[in-house]
Structures are given as structure tokens and as C-alpha cells.
Amino acid sequence: MRLYLINPCNPLVSIVKVKQSRWNRYRVWKPLSLMVLAGLTPPDWEITIVDENLGVPDYRAVPRPDLVGITAFTSQANRAYEVAAHFRRLGVPVVMGGIHATMCLDEVMERVDAVVTGEGEDIWPQVLEDARHGCLKRRYDGGLAEMNGAPFARHDLLTGGYAFGAIQTTRGCPLSCSFCSVTRFNGAKYRQRPIADVVREFRSIREKHVLVVDDNLIGTRPEHIARAKDLFRAMAQAKLRKKWIAQATINFADDEELLALAAKAGCSGVFIGFESAAPEGLLEIGKKFNLLKGRDFRASVRRIQRHSILVAGSFIIGLDIDEPGIGKRIAEVASRYGVDNLNTLFLTPLPGTRLWDQMKSENRIALDVFPEDWKYYTLTYPVADYKHLSIDGIIDEMMSCTRSFYSMPRILRRVCSSLWHRRKPLICLAGNLSYKGNIRLDCKAYTDFKRYWGNRHNCVKQSQRPMALDFLKQPIRAK
Ligand code: B12
Ligand code: SF4
Numbered sequence: 001m002r003l004y005l006i007n008p009c010n011p012l013v014s015i016v017k018v019k020q021s022r023w024n025r026y027r028v029w030k031p032l033s034l035m036v037l038a039g040l041t042p043p044d045w046e047i048t049i050v051d052e053n054l055g056v057p058d059y060r061a062v063p064r065p066d067l068v069g070i071t072a073f074t075s076q077a078n079r080a081y082e083v084a085a086h087f088r089r090l091g092v093p094v095v096m097g098g099i100h101a102t103m104c105l106d107e108v109m110e111r112v113d114a115v116v117t118g119e120g121e122d123i124w125p126q127v128l129e130d131a132r133h134g135c136l137k138r139r140y141d142g143g144l145a146e147m148n149g150a151p152f153a154r155h156d157l158l159t160g161g162y163a164f165g166a167i168q169t170t171r172g173c174p175l176s177c178s179f180c181s182v183t184r185f186n187g188a189k190y191r192q193r194p195i196a197d198v199v200r201e202f203r204s205i206r207e208k209h210v211l212v213v214d215d216n217l218i219g220t221r222p223e224h225i226a227r228a229k230d231l232f233r234a235m236a237q238a239k240l241r242k243k244w245i246a247q248a249t250i251n252f253a254d255d256e257e258l259l260a261l262a263a264k265a266g267c268s269g270v271f272i273g274f275e276s277a278a279p280e281g282l283l284e285i286g287k288k289f290n291l292l293k294g295r296d297f298r299a300s301v302r303r304i305q306r307h308s309i310l311v312a313g314s315f316i317i318g319l320d321i322d323e324p325g326i327g328k329r330i331a332e333v334a335s336r337y338g339v340d341n342l343n344t345l346f347l348t349p350l351p352g353t354r355l356w357d358q359m360k361s362e363n364r365i366a367l368d369v370f371p372e373d374w375k376y377y378t379l380t381y382p383v384a385d386y387k388h389l390s391i392d393g394i395i396d397e398m399m400s401c402t403r404s405f406y407s408m409p410r411i412l413r414r415v416c417s418s419l420w421h422r423r424k425p426l427i428c429l430a431g432n433l434s435y436k437g438n439i440r441l442d443c444k445a446y447t448d449f450k451r452y453w454g455n456r457h458n459c460v461k462q463s464q465r466p467m468a469l470d471f472l473k474q475p476i477r478a479k
Contacts, residue, residue, distance in 0.1 A: 001044065001045045001046070001066045001067070001131075001132060002045070002046045002048075002063065002064075002065040002066050002067075003041065003045045003046065003047050003048070003065060003066065003067050003068075003069065003128075004048050004050060004062075004065040004067075004068045004069070004087075005034040005037055005038060005047065005048070005049045005050070005068075005069045005070075005071075006034075006049075006050045006052065006068060006069070006070045006071070006080075006083055007031035007033075007034055007049075007050065007051045007052060007053065007070075007071055007076075008052050008070065008071075008072055008076045008079035008080040008082075008083055009052035009053050009056060009076070009079055010075050010076050010078075010079055010375055010378065011079075011375075012075075012375055012376070012378060012380075012381075012445070013075065013378055013380075025161060025162055025163040026163045026164070026434075027434075028051075028053045028054060028161065028162055029053075029162070029164060029166065029211060030051070030158050030162050030164070030165065030166040030211075031049070031051055031071060031158075032153060032166040032167070032168060032213055033071045033097075033098060033120070034049045034051075034069070034071055034158075035049065035153035035154050035155060035157060035158060035166070036120065036121070036150075036153045036168075037069060037120055037124055038153070038154035038157050039150075039151040039152050039153045039154045040120065040121060040124045040125060040150070040151055041124070041125075041128060042125070042128065045128065047154070047157060048065075048157075049154075049157045049158050051158065051161075052079070052083075054161045059083070059086055059087070064090060064092065065087070065092055066092070066093075066131070067092070067093055067094075067095065067128070067131045068083075068084070068087045068092055068093070068094045068095070069094075069095045069096075069097070070083060070084060070094060070095070070096045070097075070112070071096075071097060071098040072096065072098050072099075072100045072101065073098070073099055073100060074099065074100045074103070074104070074350055074351060074374050074377045075374060075375060075376075075377045075378045076100070077100045077104070077107075077108075077371050077374040077375075078371055078372060078374055078375050079375075080096060080100070081111045081371060084096065084111055084112045085111070088112075088113070093113040093114070093131060093136055094112045094113050094114075095112065095113065095114045095115070095116060095127055095131070095136070096108050096111075096112040096114075096115055096116070097115070097116035097117070097120055097142070099181055099185055099352075100351075100374075101115050101116065101117060102117040102118060102185060102352070103181065103184075103185075103350075103351040103352035104351050104352075104370075105117060105139075107370065107371060109138065109139070113136055113138075114127065114136045114137060114138055114139065114140065115138070115139050115140070116139075116140045116141075116142055117139070117140070117141050117142065118141055118142035118143045118144065118185075119142045119143065119144055119145040119171075119186070120142050120145070121142065121145035121146070121150050122142055122143065122145050122146070123140045123141070123142040123143075124142075126140065127140055144171075144172075144186070144187050144189075144191070147170075147171065147191045147192060147193045147194075148193075148194060149194075149197075150193075152197070152200070152201045152204060153166075153167070153201065155201075155204050155205050155206065156204075156206075159206060162207065163207065163209055164207055164209045164210060164211045164245075165205035165206065165207035165209070165210045165211070165242075166205075166210065166211045166212075166213055167198065167201055167202060167205065167210055167211075167212055167213070168193070168212070168213050168214055169192065169193050169198045169212060169214055169217065169231060170190060170191060170192045170193065170214045170215075170216070170217065170219065171186045171187070171190075171191045171214075171215075172186045172187045172188060172189050172190050172191050172215075173186070173188070173190065173215050173216055174188045174189070174190060174220060175216075175220065175249070175286075175287065175289050176188060176286065176354075177273075177275070177285050177286050177287045178284075178285045178286045178353060178354040178355045178358070179285055179316065179347060179348065179349075179350070179353055179354075179355045180350075180353060181350050181352050181353055182215045184352050184353065185352070186215075190216075190219045190220070190221075190224055192224075192227055195227075195230055195231050195234045196234070198231060198234075198235075199234050199235060199238045199240070202235065202238070202240050202242060203238070203240065205242070207242075208241070208242060208243060209242070209243050209244065209245075209268075210242050210243070210244040210245075211244070211245055211246075212244050212245070212246035212247075213247075214246060214247060215247055216247060216248055216249050217246040217247065217248050218248050218249070218251070218252055218258065220249060220251065220289065225251075225255060225258060228258060228262075229257065229258055229261050231265075232258075232261035232262050232264065232265035232267075233261055233265075235265035235266065236261065236264040236265045236266075240265075240266060241266075242266050243266050243268040244265075244266050244267060244268065245267070245268060245269040245270065245271065246267065246269075246270055246271070247270070247271045247272075247273075248270050248271075248272060249272070249273070249289060249290075250272055250274070250289075250290055250295065250297065250300055251289075252270060252272070252304060253299075253300035253301070253303045253304050254300075256303070259303065259304060259306075259307045259309070260307060262307070262309065263307040263308060263309055267307075267309050268308075268309065268310065268424070268427075269309060269310040269311070269312060269340075269427075270304060270309055270310070270311055270312070271312045271314065271343075272311060272312070272313055272314065272339075273287070273290075273314045274290065274297065274313050274314065274315055274333075274334070274337065274339075275287050275290065275314065275315060275316050276315065276316060276319060276321075277315065277326075277329050277330050277333035278321060279291055280321045281316075281319045281321050281322070284319050284320055284321060285316070285319065285355075286354070297337045298336060298337050298338055301313075301337050301338045301339055302338060305338070305340075305418075305421065305423055306421070308422070308423050308424065310340045310341070310418075310423070310424060310427065310428065310431070311338075311339045311340055311341075312339065312340060312341040312342070312343060312431075313334050313337060313339035313341070313342055313343070314342075314343045314344075314345065315330045315333075315334060315342065315343075315344045315345075315401075316344070316345055316346070316347050317330065317344050317345070317346055317347065317394065317397055317398055317401065318346050318347035318382065318384070318386045318389065318394055319347055320386075320387040320388075322386070322387075322388060322389065322397075323388045323389075324388065324389065324393060324397070325397075326389075326397050326401075327344075327396070327397035327398060327399070327400035327401035327402075327404070328400055328401065328404050330342075330344055330401050330405075331400075331401045331402075331404035331405040332404070334405055335405060335410060338417075340414060340418065340428050340431065340432075341431050341432065341435060342401075342402075342405045342406075342435075344398060344401050344402065345379035345380065346379055346380065346381060346382045346383070346394065346398065347384065347386070348377055348379045348383055348384070349364075349365055349383070349384055350377065359384055359385075364384050364385040365383070365384055365385075366382075366383055366384050366385050366391070367381075367383040367384075376449070380442075380445070381445075381449055382394045382395060391450070391453055392450065395446050395449075395450070398442075398446075399439075399442070399443070399446070402435070402438075402439055402442065403439065406432060406435050406436040406439065411429070411432040411433070411436065414428060414432060415428050415429045415432070
């Protein structure tokens with residue numbers, strides 16, 4: 001039995017060609033979901049993982065599979081449907097799972113043979129058995145999986161082309177921020193894999209650099225932190241010789257022992273969601289956690305950096321409290337906090353989130369011709385009606401945020417500071433220049449987007465109904 005597991009691309013996102021430059025390897029990330037599914041697949045299946053981000057194969061020229069499994073974030077849904085349609089035309093059954101299939105079940109059901117909602121571990125073997133006997137059901141529900149004893153992801157099936165390996169050590173998040181899908185999808189309970197399993201799986205990763213995909217590697221409660229410390233101790237003891245980056249909440253900074261152990265275990269950078277420059281913004285999105293203990297963000301960032309761990313900060317633009325001038329304000333606040341990199345994203349109502357429910361009820365979802373418009377749900381395009389900012393206005397704010405944070409004087413100041421404090425100045429410089437280099441691509445993408453948006457408004461005005469418009473069906477141009 002031949003199985004293809006496919007990660008579809010989104011031409012608006014897949015801007016790099018890995019073959020063009022070695023550096024592009026740092027900008028593509030392994031689809032861990034498919035490597036996990038491969039690990040759950042019995043050995044008599046011949047498995048091929050296709051990551052379209054590395055290049056789209058000519059599917060007409062590949063051997064015919066017996067089953068196709070597709071994963072997709074919402075932003076990949078359109079391409080997922082194209083790939084599904086191709087294989088279904090050949091009579092090959094197509095199964096789709098992952099976050100979009102779970103949140104938009106009806107839409108996906110119409111376009112594939114079987115849909116798997118929730119996590120795959122407990123249900124995938126059943127799906128394969130049914131496929132083998134030609135009796136796939138239309139719907140399977142994986143629910144929340146046990147974290148103990150699952151087979152390891154097949155890291156051997158996706159080699160070459162990536163600078164980073166990928167691993168997961170925990171699932172779930174109790175914080176339930178309004179814009180985020182994680183609590184709804186993976187649950188509020190923080191679930192941890194056995195430490196010995198994580199260390200063993202780490203060993204099976206070939207890459208020297210690893211992305212730990214956990215939404216919050218350290219968790220929020222004392223027992224979570226204690227487990228994180230045990231994990232870091234075990235990783236250090238195992239002498240894995242890997243450098244890894246992860247996502248965490250700002251409480252990472254509160255425990256010197258935790259920071260020292262993380263650094264010893266190989267942590268080289270952490271991605272932290274600050275989300276808003278104002279306490280009212282944090283209240284608006286339900287991230288009160290960041291407000292606890294009257295936190296001094298600048299001191300927190302410094303404490304992390306003192307352990308030679310780089311800090312990338314994430315902010316959201318387009319909250320109801322955000323007014324003109326917010327772009328510069330975010331850049332200033334992020335510079336004041338002292339983060340090494342800034343990633344600002346548009347507030348985006350992702351299906352299944354509380355933000356989606358709220359914006360839908362207020363009729364504020366602006367890009368709503370689905371599934372076509374999903375391709376813009378990358379958090380890098382404005383897709384909603386923002387309270388105090390027009391579409392042009394919010395794009396200008398985003399550009400002024402990026403230009404201001406990544407101005408040459410500010411980059412030099414950050415690099416000098418990391419040189420002075422002996423904190424990886426070259427990585428800091430490369431990261432900053434890479435973001436700065438993206439500004440040109442962003443300008444071009446926004447020009448195309450504004451044209452699309454303008455055309456669409458005119459057409460809607462003429463027809464007075466938001467329907468799938470012809471120009472939407474034209475192929476999307478890569479940035
Ligand atoms: C790592 C990660 C990334 C990596 C992606 C690596 C990759 N290629 O997969 C990077 C950094 C590139 C990334 C980018 C983005 N991401 Co992201 N990312 C994550 C993160 C933190 C972990 C995903 C992961 O690897 N999980 C581990 C695997 C094992 O779990 P899984 O993917 O859920 O797969 C399981 C099940 O879903 C299921 N399953 C999945 N696929 C399939 C397929 C079949 C056939 C079956 C049977 C089952 C199945 O089985 C698996 C095993 O249980 C998630 C948060 C999360 N907890 O999911 C956000 C998340 C997926 N990202 C999100 C978003 C919004 C994005 C971006 C659009 C924006 C951004 N800048 O972050 C971009 C989109 C890029 C694009 N190509 O369009 C949202 C998606 C919401 C949505 N509705 O789409 C999430 C949920 C975070 C959030 N805040 O809500 N992301
Ligand atoms: S944004 Fe981060 S902290 Fe908030 S619910 Fe999502 S994973 Fe948890």
C-alpha cells in the first residue's frame with residue numbers, strides 16, 4: 001500500500017526557493033504533523049512525505065498512491081483542495097486532517113473523502129485499516145490523544161532542505177487567548193510527554209538546530225515549571241549537542257534556575273507573545289497572564305538574554321484599542337523591552353476562535369469569500385474591519401512598525417548591545433537583516449493585496465452581493 005502525506009503550500013507564503021540559496025533553509029519548517037502520522041503508520045505502507053514548501057512535485061508523474069493524507073492550516077486550505085481534487089479525479093481516496101479540517105468540518109467534508117478532526121494518534125491506525133479494506137468512513141474524531149507511549153515521529157522521512165528539525169514535548173494551553181486556536185484544538189489541560197521519550201526522540205533528529213513546536217514549552221503553573229526543569233536537566237545530561245528554539249510565556253524570565261537549565265540544555269532563542277503594548281489590549285484579547293505581578297517586561301527580557309538566549313517578541317496590530325500611530329508605538333515599546341527581533345501580525349479572526357465568533361456576530365469579517373479568501377489568513381494580511389483603522393491605514397501602520405524597528409540605527413544598537421553582552425551578535429545581525437530584507441517583499445505583497453481589495457469592493461458595489469469573483473480564480477502570484 002502506497003501512502004502520500006502532503007503539506008500543501010500557500011504561494012502567498014512560500015516565497016523562498018530552497019534551491020536558490022542555502023540561507024533559505026532557515027525559512028522553511030518541517031511539517032511535524034505528517035512525520036507523526038508516518039510514525040503511527042504500520043510498516044507495510046510505503047510512505048512518502050511531500051512538503052510543497054520545498055517545491056511542488058508534478059503529481060501527474062508520480063506513481064499512483066492507494067491513499068493520500070493532507071494536513072492544512074487555514075491558510076493552506078485552498079491549495080489542499082486543489083491537491084485533493086487532483087487525486088480524487090484519479091480515483092485515489094483523500095483524507096484530510098489538522099486544524100482547518102477540525103474547525104471547518106463541513107467545508108472540508110465537501111472536498112475530500114474522509115475528514116479526521118482533532119489529534120491523529122488514536123485514530124490514524126483505524127483510518128488506514130479502513131482505507132486498506134476500501135471502507136473509509138466520511139468522518140473520524142481523534143479527540144485529545146494520550147501523550148504516553150506514542151511512536152516517535154519519522155524524522156528520517158524528511159531530510160535535506162531544512163536547517164531545523166522539529167519536536168513536540170507538550171500540548172494544550174490553559175490561557176485561551178481570544179485570537180488563538182490552541183486551547184480549542186489541543187485543550188486547556190497542559191499535557192506533557194514522558195521526558196525519556198522526548199530525549200530519545202531528540203537523539204533521532206539529524207539537524208543540529210531544532211524547533212520545539214510546543215505552544216508554551218514551560219507552562220504556567222509551578223508543576224509545569226518543575227517538569228520543564230526536569231526535561232532540561234535530562235537533555236543536558238544526555239549531551240544532545242543540539243541548539244533549539246521554542247515558544248514560551250513571559251514567566252520564562254521569572255526563574256533563574258529554569259533559565260540556566262534551559263541554556264545548558266541548548267536553548268538559543270525563545271519566541272514570546274507580548275501581543276499588545278497596552279494593558280487594555282491584553283485585557284481585550286484575554287491575555288491577563290501577561291499583566292500578573294505588575295511585570296517589568298524590559299527586566300524580564302534582559303534576564304532571559306543574560307543566559308545567551310535571544311528573545312523574539314510578537315505583537316498584534318488591529319486590536320479595538322489600536323488607533324493611528326500604533327505601528328510606531330509597537331516598534332518603540334518592543335525596542336524599549338529590548339527584544340532581539342520583532343514579529344508584528346495583523347489581528348486575524350481564525351475559525352474556531354472566540355475572536356471569530358465575536359467578529360462574525362459584529363459582521364466584521366471583511367475577507368469572507370470562502371474558501372478562496374483563506375489564503376489571506378496568514379496573519380500577514382488585514383482580513384477584518386478594524387475599529388479605528390481602515391485597510392490602507394492598518395497596512396501603513398504595519399509598514400511604519402517594521403521600518404521603524406528595523407531601521408539601520410536601531411539594528412546597529414541591538415547588535416552592539418548583544419556584542420557588549422556577548423550574546424550571539426552575528427545571529428542577531430542576520431535575524432535583523434533578514435526581517436529588514438522582507439520589507440521590500442511586504443511592500444509588493446501589500447500593493448497586490450490593495451489592488452485585489454479595491455477590485456473586490458468595486459465588484460461588490462456593482463453586484464451588491466459578496467460572491468466568489470472571477471479574478472479570485474486567477475492563479476495567485478508568488479511575492
Ligand atoms: C509549528 C507551527 C508553525 C510552523 C509550521 C511548521 C509546519 N510546516 O507545520 C510555522 C512557524 C512555519 C508556522 C506558520 C504559521 N502558523 Co503555525 N503553528 C505551529 C504550531 C505552534 C505547532 C504545529 C505543530 O507542529 N504541532 C505538532 C503536530 C504534531 O500537531 P498538529 O499539527 O496539530 O497535527 C496533529 C493533528 O492536527 C492531526 N493532523 C494534522 N494533520 C493531519 C492530517 C491527517 C490526514 C490526519 C489524519 C491528521 C492530521 O494529527 C497530528 C497528530 O496528532 C501550531 C500550534 C498548534 N498547537 O497546533 C501553530 C498554528 C498551527 N499556526 C497557526 C498559524 C495561524 C500560522 C500562520 C498562518 C501564521 C503565523 N505566522 O504563525 C503561519 C502559516 C504558514 C503557512 N504555510 O501558511 C495557527 C493555525 C490556526 C488555523 N486555523 O490555521 C496555530 C494553530 C496557532 C494559533 N495561534 O492558533 N506555524
Ligand atoms: S496565544 Fe499562546 S498563551 Fe494564548 S492561548 Fe495561544 S498558546 Fe496559549
